[in-house]
Structures are given as structure tokens and as C-alpha cells.
Amino acid sequence: MTALLKRSETTVNVALGDRAYDIVIGRDVLVSLGARIASLRPGVRTAIVTDKTVARHWLEATEASLAAAGIATSRIVVDEGEASKTYAGLEKVSEALIAAKIERNDLVVALGGGVVGDLAGFAAAILRRGVDFVQVPTSLLAQVDSSVGGKTGINSPQGKNLVGAFHQPVLVIADTAVLDTLAPRQFRAGYAEVAKYGALGDEAFFSWLEANHGEVFKGGAAREHAIATSCRAKAAIVARDERETGDRALLNLGHTFGHALEAATGFSDRLFHGEGVAVGMVLAAEFSASLGMISQRDAARVARHLAEVGLPTKLEDIAGFVQEGLADADALMTLMAQDKKVRRGKLTFILLEAVGRAVIAKDVVPARVRDFLQDKLRV
Ligand SMILES: NC(=O)c1ccc[n+]([C@@H]2O[C@H](COP(=O)([O-])OP(=O)(O)OC[C@H]3O[C@@H](n4cnc5c(N)ncnc54)[C@H](O)[C@@H]3O)[C@@H](O)[C@H]2O)c1
Ligand SMILES: [Zn+2]
Secondary structure (H helix, E strand, O other): OOOHHOOOOOEEEEEEEHHEEEEEEEOHHHHHHHHHHHHHOOOOEEEEEEHHHHHHHHHHHHHHHHHHHEEEEEEEEEOOOOOOOOOHHHHHHHHHHHHHHOOOEEEEEEEEEEEHHHHHHHHHHHHHHHOEEEEOOHHHHHHHHHHOOEEEEEEEEEEEEEEEEEEEOOEEEHHHHHHOOOOOOHHHHHHHHHHHHHHOOHHHHHHHHHHHHHHHHHOOOHHHHHHHHHHHHHHHHHHHOOOOOOOHHHHHHHHHHHHHHHOOOOOOOEEEEEHHHHHHHHHHHHHHOOOOOHHHHHHHHHHHHHOOOOOOOOOHHOOOOOOOOOOOOOHHHHHHHHOEEEEEOOEEEEEEEEOOOEEEEEOOOOHHHHHHHHHHHHO
């Protein structure tokens, strides 16, 4: 079957002036990593940062591509999961990079999901006051979201992503075949971010996903198209607002509710980030409908598509959430207030006016959100 798939690739440019870079998306593009790095930085030395699971599947192929282009490399393998995105993880990676003699003009290669990308990217940002890095995202979430846009960092014991830097990669290689080894639940969670781009700014893409999601899950040309469209959407927003002083906040659609749900479930396997975003997007749509901003029909359309691919869309879909009373409306409000800027008693939310049209609402009255959540928790 694979042999029958036509080899193709799509390149999306992130237009950031002298820090502009390409995202190369396609089946088997990982093979070209070495040659691309060699032409971008002749004579460079590299270190690959990855996690144990990704290493098992993709480290050899990555090293082979670098070796074929005559690029010296060393490997730094961390434990998988959020536990590596810590001060201890950063120390381990930084010391290993120094030991590997990665110097100012060398390159760090982040091979993995969002955890590895954020950790390796931040280590690169601060090593010798900054060395360049290449993202080789291996989860769907990383390919459509975390590898693009230059946010890097680690978690503090006091909260997620609280320590970090903006540091753009010099190249992103998103091989769609690499996703074939990703656990189906992880793929689905990443898909929530893909649907998010349609919901927030591209109705035609949302409709395309409604018709073609089966093919996106299978792989092939539809998967490449979905990833490329997502990257193009993110790249356009990042190019307009790299440091999130305005429009970039639109990318947080579903994230205010989602983060609160993730926190309430202890950032555990009960709810992956993308799953929280799926429930969060539906809550954002329904809340928008309760304010009369979007039709009930459009809000239901968002929920229907996410449910169709098997994502959770209601609080009851989260294991034990309602049954065990993991959080009441007040607890969720407290978690959201921590996550978001509260200005003069008002909350900022990304709300929907239509499928494909999100807006930044800076003056949401907390009591309305609380009442809405209270209602949702009443099963
Ligand atoms: N920087 C940003 O802009 C940004 C945006 C969104 C999310 N994030 C961060 O990304 C992280 C989540 O990323 P994630 O969902 O990719 O998590 P992750 O990196 O933990 O990957 C999820 C799991 O999938 C495994 N995996 C990854 N690729 C695989 C493959 N090809 N085959 C088999 N297994 C594979 C990993 O080992 C891990 O166990 C969070 O820390 C979040 O804060 C950052
Ligand atoms: Zn997200």
C-alpha cells in the first residue's frame, strides 16, 4: 500500500524576516533531514534530543539521514512524558549538549512530541546564550502546533510552561509517516488542534475535515493536506503576532476551559491536552451560543464533528469527572482565573461567532461563565 502512495511534500514558510523558516510536510520526508541541514549549515555538528519511545521507533532513521549527509551527531534520550519538561530534565539535556561539544554554530535536533520540542528548544535557546535548532515533530500535536511558532519552555512546580523563551527553529521536518507509530488516542488528541484551526478561522477547512477525517486518520495525501493547512494557519498568525500581543491569542480557542479541565484531572492520563481542548472548544461554542453570539446549530456542529472522530466533547466524557465530582463550577473558575489574565474582574475568552470565526472577548463577566458551568455540571 505504502508503495502505491505517491511521494509528495508541501512546504509552508513562516515569514519572520531574517528568522523565517520552512516547515516541510510529507510522507517519508525524514530521509531528507541530513541533506537539508547540510545545505542550510555546511559543516555543522548536531545533537539529537529525543525520548525513549520515539527513540525506539525513529532514532535510527534520523541518525541514518544525518550520517548519509556526513553530519556528526550524538544522541540525548530523556524519559517520555511531561516529567522530563522540568528543571531536572533541562539540566540533563543542557549538560549532555555541553558534553557533546555543541557549540555556538552547531544545531540541536528535537525529535519527538511537544515535550521534547519544548524542552530541547528551550535548552537550545539558553545553551551558550542560544544555538539554533531543528524541529522534527513526531506527534500530530507537535506537527500542527508545538513545533511551529517558537514557544519553548519547561514546567514549574507552580504551573505548566511558566519558564521558557521564544526561540524559533531554523527548520521543521514533519514526516506524516512517523505518525503511523503514534498511539491512536494520541493521534486523536492531536486532531483536536487540527479541527481548532477550522473552527477558529476557516469554515471551508472545517467542512473539508467533516468530509475527509477518515482519510486524515488513515494517512496519505489527506493527512498531509490537513497538517499543511494547520501549519499555514498557525504560521500566518505567528507571522502577524509572534509574541502574542493580539491575534495569536485566537489559537487558544478551547484552551481556557481545556486547561482548567486538565488541571482538575491532575494533568493525568484521564485527559490528554488535545482531549481537554476538544471539550473546551465545545464549551466555548456552547457558551458563545448562550450569549447569543453563535447559533445553537453551529455550536452543535463543532460538537458533532469532534464526537464523530471519537474525541470527548462533554464533561461526562471525562473519566470520573462528573461522577467523582473532580471539580465544581467554583473550582473550575479558580483554575481559569489562574490560567488567564483577569482584568478588572473580567475574563478574556476566545469565543465563536460562527464556525470559522473566532473572536477575542476581553470583557466576559465571570458570573456568566460560572452559571454556564454550573449548568453543564448538572447531569
Ligand atoms: N510550544 C508550543 O507552542 C506548544 C503548543 C502546544 C503544546 N505544547 C506542549 O506540548 C506538549 C504535549 O505534546 P505531545 O502531545 O506531543 O506530548 P508528548 O511529547 O509527551 O508525546 C506524547 C506521547 O507520544 C509519544 N510519541 C511521540 N511521537 C511518537 C511516535 N511517532 N510514535 C510513537 N510514540 C510517539 C511520546 O513518547 C509520548 O509518550 C505539552 O507539554 C504542551 O505544553 C507546546
Ligand atoms: Zn493546544
